[in-house]
Amino acid sequence: MSLSHEIVQAIRQRQKRGLPEYIREKVILHICDTIAISLPAYKGAPIALKSIAGLSIGVKGGIGRVIGSEYRLPPAYAAFANTALAHALDYDDINDLARIHPTPVTLAAALAAADAEVSRRTDLITAVALGNELLCRLGYAIEPKGTGADSKWFLSQLFGYLGAAITAGLVLGLDDEELVHALGLAYMQAAGGKEPGVGTGSQARSIYPAFASMGGVQAAFLAREGVSAPTSCMDGKTGLFINYFGENLNEKQRSVLLETETWAFSDTSIKLYPSCRYSHPFIKSALVLRKHFRLNEINQIVIGINKTANMLCQPLENRCNPKTLQDAKFSIPFMVAFALVHGNVHLNNLTEEALVDTKVLNLTKLIKIEQTQVDTPGIPLGDIMIVTAKGTKRQIERILPETPFDEVKKKFIECCQYANVAEPEGLWETLRHNLDFDEVSRLPMIIH
Structure with a gap:
């Protein structure tokens, strides 16, 4: 069995078992936080707006919603836009051990797929949770230390293509083989060189995960239409791990990636400062x-x-x-x-x-x-x-992985106030207790 098949099998096991309540509550917090940091990007991160404008030349109009605006774009472009907004202020969640910002990528992918599918086959919270877990597991498997091969790549982008493809695919209701092909199609687009972060003078580091959400969503749609890709994309002779990290995963690393009893996402933090x-x-x-x-x-x-x-x-x-x-x-x-x-x-x-x-x-x-x-x-x-x-x-x-609930709520309200959102307390309560695809579509408009 290929590693791609094993990954899909592990995801299905988690999906069948259902989310533990503490993970469900944590995912809700992270989605709320990601929405909150997207809204002030209209005021505080002009690079996100420039990027969206540049990417959408000739393609304005579509079914994909852009958070905080009335813009509509084709789904993959909407995914790019929403991830760019969420990451532009450098305020998004992060798993320190995996060195990955998961929710800006997976939330954008889930929303893009949902806008294109009347019958959503996986709910928002579950889709984001499973996508986030895959991203964190991929990071855990390679044990990044910031030196060697892992230091060359933005892992949020490189692995983000895969996480976005799975997240979108779950919402679209892809079967197991289609999800495997979505991984292969995501691999064909994989990128994420880290020079925009290591070098100086660049604004583009603000949007690097957006390419991953766009590519992953496109991979899921291609797979739904019957486009196939090599099932060996993860562990073949020229697969992802050997190409980007010099060798395929060993048995220990594969077991870390495929383990389904615990949740790596539980170690993901919500940032309290808008910086690296x-x-x-x-x-x-x-x-x-x-x-x-x-x-x-x-x-x-x-x-x-x-x-x-x-x-x-x-x-x-x-x-x-x-x-x-x-x-x-x-x-x-x-x-x-x-x-x-x-x-x-x-x-x-x-x-x-x-x-x-x-x-x-x-x-x-x-x-x-x-x-x-x-x-x-x-x-x-x-x-x-x-x-x-x-x-x-x-x-x-020392920075601890868990972010206190009160601090998350305070950050949410401060972000909304910065974006001139009326009644941020009310919005917080609504999203906390009624979070779904349709509730997100009713978010306040920052730009009309």
Whole structure:
């Protein structure tokens, strides 16, 4: 049996068994969060709107809804648009161990398929849950440490094609063979080179997962129409794993990917800062340290990183003087200085104006980078030492995978307020208790 067949078989086992209540509740939270961060993108992430405009030239009109607007596009293009909106602010959920942002990809795929199918064969929450679990499992199987072959790829994009294809396929009601072909057709489009994140000066990193949702949705529709693809796309001689990671999965890795008793998605976090996840433990440490010093007392800031985090610190001059907001969010030195100056990081203060904030820029001149940590699964500790004439203080903070419910609700309301949504509390309660495809279609319009 091919690995593609085994993946589909594992998904069917989970689907037949049904979602545990705690997973169902968690998926609802993550969908609510993804919707919430999509709405302020109209105001705070012009790159998403430019990308949608560029992609939809000549194809405006269709059945695919774009969250927060009256736009209608063909389903695959709508999937691109919705993922671009959800990821553009760098505020989306993430599984730190898998190094994947799952829900922006799968939610967009599910909505696109639902808009094209009157009879939805899988409900929204289940489809997103199963797609998310596949994405997280794919990440767990390769055990990414941020070095070696896995460091070359945005895993949310590379594996996102597969997750989106399965999610859309479940909503469309594809049978097992059709789902296998959808995986093969998704593989034929797979991409995700990481240079837009490692290099500087690019805005495109804001939208990279959108290509995956678009391609995965297209794969599902092609499979429904009877287009076949090699069943060996995952584990053949030129299959996905050997092409992108140098070797096929071994037995241990296959068992991690195919295990169905536990839920890898349970370790997925909802972000509390709109910046690259690698910056979060350092932001957390900076916010603790700023309580102990005035800015004019600081002589030096020593940031202790690992090899992977160093990619977000070098070249230091560029990272300390970002030219785009995307560069700022992907810079650990800049985000540390920003947190020390402002005492918080949120949509209202982390804007284009931050790029010329002299207090932040002057503070970055005091930053020194040291490699104090080894690469491990997940994200590094937030290791910061502040040196003053009176002495030094070191703070090391850890980011935990679970996000408190109250913090998620607070973020939802703040995002809605930023987007000028009326009665965000009411919207929160409606989505929390009545979440389905049709409820999403009644979301507030940000752009008419």
